[in-house]
Amino acid sequence: MAMPVIKTERRPVRSGDDVVRVRQVVRLWAVDLGFGLVEQTKIVTASSEIARNTLEHGGGGEVTLDALSDNGRRGLRLIFEDKGPGIENVDQALKDGFTTGGGLGLGLGGARRLSSEFSSDSRPGEGTRITLTRWR
């Protein structure tokens, strides 16, 4: 499904400071796209969860931001990619409370709840790609 992309940008996710910068740039883009405050907060929070996942579980990676326009509907798509160990069992990882990193285990499942669309593609040993989109 080809989606018209108005604007795109790639950002590194390689340190704790990068996670903060990802939150900030996602906020700016959400504001630009006309998202309301609650919508902004949801996508920024989701981005923070996945960015941390990319950093801690995936050993760092990148995020691609895409501003989307689909029949006048606007959205923000975030694609997080890493070349880490991958997620063995995505269904399990999406369950609340499942954690390998000592956190609360809310990251993936929580981010999915905060997104309009969510997909993950992970191969053990090759890496993980998590795509989340929030529509206005």
Next chain:
Amino acid sequence: MERIPILKMGEFLLVTIQVDMHDRLALTLQDDLTTMIVKSRAHGVLIDISALEVVDSFIGRMLGNIASMSRVLDAATVVVGMQPAVAITLVELGLSLTGVRTALNVEKGMDLLRGSLAPANGHARHQN
């Protein structure tokens, strides 16, 4: 190293978080606060998060940890000023901040802390 200041106000400690915290800063705050509770013999901690535009699971966990640790150290914790959009997002994220007392603003938070010191609550103290 960057740090979040902790102010002492009588028997209470006051923390106002005004920056978008990276994880390490949040952990430093957690450590600093527990150290300060013991050093200053504080009986209450008030954390103002009204300037925070995002509370994700990491920061949520930090708030929960601070509340638990201070409880063990005989101090009450109140988190005040959460923005409505943050509250909505937190609940959807699946984080209900169980065990963390909250108040709408600093004034109401201080009332809560003072109330927790009242002898009627079984918290009789010697003033010295």
